[in-house]
Amino acid sequence: MMKKLLLICIVIMSVFTRAQPFTLKSVGEPKEFSLQIYYGRAGKGAFVQYKGQKGIIPLQIKSVTTDSTGRSDGQPDFTSYVWDEMADGKVNGTYRLTEGLRQISDVSYERKKDGKKFKLVMTEDKSEVYDGVNKYFLNGVMISFNHFYSDDLSFKYADGSYFTTILPSIDNPDAARQSIIDDYNFDGYDDIAFSIPDAGMGVYRTFTIWLYNPAVKRFEELKEPDYSQSQCSCLCDVSIDKSKKLLNTGCRGGARWWQDTYRFGKNGTLKWVHSKEETEK
Known part of the structure; x- marks a missing residue:
């Protein structure tokens, strides 16, 4: 149980330290x-x-x-991202960013047409009022939700x-909603899931998945799915x-931990495959 509770704390902390969006400004440019x-x-x-600008890119x-070399010294992991900026289906430039526990660093943008590099730093723009809304742009759809303050979810097509x-x-005011982007039904398109601590002891998380x-x-x-088996x-x-x-789920029943395994049927519904007891490590 202690490992499960520790995992939940780590998840909550990761959500807090990754509050979106990050506001960035240019450095050393004639026109900031x-x-x-x-x-x-x-x-x-x-x-x-x-x-x-009203539009998005x-x-x-x-x-x-992920660089975890400092973990033995008690230092946090550093995750580095590289994105291609897309315009009309073509790569227009490249963004780079490194994320630590409480800050981001090494942020840059390289414009493809001339190779010019722009240095960016994180800033707190007082003119930007954060409304608590988190957003993802997935499969051409703008998804808006909230990790903490609201249960609203919207899709703009x-x-x-x-x-x-x-x-x-x-239920727990100290907990947070987690969001996960992945291909849950294995059709080649990313889906989105939201999870919250269970209403009981909070030792596992319940999921709502949008395909x-x-x-x-x-x-x-x-x-x-049909839970009869x-x-x-x-x-x-x-x-x-x-x-x-296969899609696996897990929960605690009494003093035991269980894993159920499902497969998607031809009609897109989940079909039970088997269940097994898990040994807590």
Whole structure:
């Protein structure tokens, strides 16, 4: 149990230290400019918006590397991201950024047409009022939600239409909502999931998953499976096995930990495969 609780604390801390967006400004340029950058786990769902501009510029993750060499000395990991700036389906430039526990550094932008490099630094722009809304740009859709203060979730589609809904509420005021971008149904398109601590002891997290449907270019909520054969009656501690195209869930029942495994059927619904007891390490 202690390891589970420790994991939850780490997750919450990672959310706090990755509050979005980051506001960046240029350094050493005759005409200073600033922008905001948004991104999710593993650098996915990223985009930038320049101050004074209404439009956004999508970013496509190119590489993510983590430096953990200082961990033995009690230092935090440093994660470095490289994104391609996309314009009309073509690479227009490259952004680079390194994220530590409480700050970001080594931020730059390289313009492709002439190779010019711009140095950027994080700043607190007093003119920007942060409304607590987190945003991802995924599959051409703007997704807006909140890690802490609200349960609202909205999707703004390319045709200008909106879909709004309410996410499950967080019972613990000290907890945070986690957001994860991944391909949960193995169709080649990234989906988005939101998780919160369970309403009991908070030793596992319950998931709400929204799958992207490329046929209609919309996000659709994943329907929960038939739990009649499973040990867990929830989508909890969800993980995916990409090599076998399986979705695993886990929960605690009494003094035991269980893992249920599911596979997506032809109609897109989850089908139970098997369950097994897990030994806590």
